[in-house]
Amino acid sequence: MSEVIFPLAGKRVFVAGHSGMAGGAILRRLARENCEILTADRSDLDMCRQREVEEWLATAKPDAIFLAAAKVGGIHANTTRRAEFLYDNLAIETNVIHGAWRTGVKKLLFLGSSCIYPRETPQPMKEEALLTGLLEPTNEAYAIAKIAGIKLCDAYRRQYGCDFISAMPTNLYGPGDRYDLLGGHVVAAVIMKLHAAKSAGDPTVTIWGTGTPRREFLFTEDLADGLVFLMKHYTGPGHLNLGTGVDVTIHELAEAVAKVAGWSGEFVHDRSKPDGMMRKVMDVSRMTALGWRAKTRFEDGLRSAYEWYVAHVAERQAGHG
Ligand code: GDP
Numbered sequence: 066m067s068e069v070i071f072p073l074a075g076k077r078v079f080v081a082g083h084s085g086m087a088g089g090a091i092l093r094r095l096a097r098e099n100c101e102i103l104t105a106d107r108s109d110l111d112m113c114r115q116r117e118v119e120e121w122l123a124t125a126k127p128d129a130i131f132l133a134a135a136k137v138g139g140i141h142a143n144t145t146r147r148a149e150f151l152y153d154n155l156a157i158e159t160n161v162i163h164g165a166w167r168t169g170v171k172k173l174l175f176l177g178s179s180c181i182y183p184r185e186t187p188q189p190m191k192e193e194a195l196l197t198g199l200l201e202p203t204n205e206a207y208a209i210a211k212i213a214g215i216k217l218c219d220a221y222r223r224q225y226g227c228d229f230i231s232a233m234p235t236n237l238y239g240p241g242d243r244y245d246l247l248g249g250h251v252v253a254a255v256i257m258k259l260h261a262a263k264s265a266g267d268p269t270v271t272i273w274g275t276g277t278p279r280r281e282f283l284f285t286e287d288l289a290d291g292l293v294f295l296m297k298h299y300t301g302p303g304h305l306n307l308g309t310g311v312d313v314t315i316h317e318l319a320e321a322v323a324k325v326a327g328w329s330g331e332f333v334h335d336r337s338k339p340d341g342m343m344r345k346v347m348d349v350s351r352m353t354a355l356g357w358r359a360k361t362r363f364e365d366g367l368r369s370a371y372e373w374y375v376a377h378v379a380e381r382q383a384g385h386g
Contacts, residue, residue, distance in 0.1 A: 066356030067298045071129070071172050071228075079103040079127035081112065081161055082134030086285055087176060087234070089241040091131050094289035103127055113153055118160040122168040130173040131292060132161050132214075137178075138243075139250040140203050140273070140341050147206035154210030162217045166227050173229040174296050175218050177211035177304060179281070179345055180204040181233060189348035192233075192306055203341045219302045228300055232292060235308035235347050239285030239366060240373035251315060252282060252367070255322045256374050263328040264379075270323075270330060273338030276316035281308050281346040284366035287359040294357045308347035309359045321363065325371045 078095060082088040083104040095102050103125050110121050112134050136153035143150060158175070165173045182190045183198030195215070200208045211233075218229035238252035246254055255272065262270045291307045299305065313321070319332055352358065 069297045070300060071297050073098040073100040073129070073293070073297060075100065076128040077101045077103055077126060079105075079122075079125060079130045081105070081130055081132050081157075085133060085135070085137070086237060086239060086241040086243065087288060088131070088133040090239065090285035090289035091133060091292060094286070094293050098293065112160055113156040115156075115160045115163070119164045119167060122161075122164045122170070126168065128171050129296060130161065130165055130170055131296070132158070132173060132175045134161070135176070137207075138248045139254065140339055142248040143204040143207055144202075144339070151206040151210050154207065155213055158210065158214040158217055162214070162221060162229065165229070166221050166225055171228060172296060172300075173218070173227070174292060175214050175229065175231045176292070177214055177231055177233040178204075178207065179233055179235045179306070179308065179347055180208045180342075181212050181215070181304075182345075184342060188344045189310060189346045190306070191348040192304060192351060195304070201342045203339055215304045222302055230295060230299060230301065231304035232295055232307045233304050233347075234288050234291075235281040235283050235306070236345070237285055237288055238282050239288075239370050240377075241285065242370060242374075244374060244378045251280070252318065252322070252370065253374070255319050256326070256371050259319075259322050259326040259328050260371070260375060260379055262330060263326050268330045269333050270319070270328075271333045271335050272315060272319055273335050274315065274340040275336065276319070276332065276334055277314055278340045278342065279312040279314050279344040279346065280318070281310070281312040282318070282363065282366075283308050283359060284361040284369075287361050287366075291352065291357055291359070294355075298355060298357075305351050306347040306349055307352060308349050310347060310349040310353075311363075312344065312346035313363070321367055322371065325364065325368045
């Protein structure tokens with residue numbers, strides 16, 4: 066494994082976006098690092114406001130930042146709320162990255178997404194594929210913002226010598242996901258639908274599109290482990306893919322969740338909903354060469370996400386209902 070070049074012990078580490086799925090996982094992982102963790106609640110800090118961000122950073126004085134704050138959503142939210150996805154993400158990135166430079170933050174790790182790559186790019190997607198073709202239209206706004214974030218980190222590195230790095234995680238799932246049928250991503254949506262079908266004894270569950278697109282899914286705890294690894298072990302321009310390198314069809318995902326949920330029935334396809342990219346899987350050879358790989362088995366990750374949903378969302382709703 067590559068050597069530690071930025072130890073976290075004793076450092077003040079700001080997790081921007083700690084209430085999200087990725088941020089929450091980073092907090093849990095950082096608890097093992099002997100560092101001081103800083104967070105800001107949304108009510109105290111609006112990251113779309115430059116002055117608020119700069120004042121907060123000047124007072125909190127973090128040594129390092131995990132920039133996991135973002136406006137995120139699934140294929141429907143991405144297509145119907147383009148202005149929000151573009152504006153909020155550009156604003157958060159520019160404010161936090163610029164503020165980090167102004168306040169002398171020593172290291173920053175920016176989180177993007179696998180949707181930065183061109184729609185027709187060869188699969189598995191390599192880091193070099195960035196900006197070699199047109200983007201997938203269903204998530205173009207989000208992708209443009211995330212590409213700008215990578216370029217911001219590179220520009221501040223080149224012009225000001227800042228140690229700002231970028232990681233592009235693949236599709237994520239796990240505890241703390243957004244359980245929102247219209248706004249969320251496929252794993253959360255399928256978990257919700259299958260749990261509801263099981264509870265109601267429904268024989269069919271509807272999934273969007275044809276079920277044939279292929280996606281790669283990274284468990285949140287693996288994501289956080291990979292990010293902490295990069296913060297400690299890596300420096301350099303550009304970005305690194307963070308994934309498993311393994312993909313499944315949406316149908317296979319649905320079958321795997323059905324097994325975890327203990328539901329057996331039939332899937333119905335709503336073809337009025339888009340498939341999006343037909344295949345999205347990362348080439349993870351750069352991370353592997355650094356000495357890191359994802360460890361969680363897909364079935365184990367899905368079980369943990371499902372159990373979290375039942376305990377934290379479904380049972381609470383039932384309790385209030
Ligand atoms: P994407 O990776 O940006 O396309 O994001 P999503 O996670 O939203 O969707 C992944 C794939 O799952 C797409 O092909 C969707 O059409 C498909 N899918 C199937 N059922 C659902 C669902 O209930 N919700 C979502 N969000 N996607 C679904």
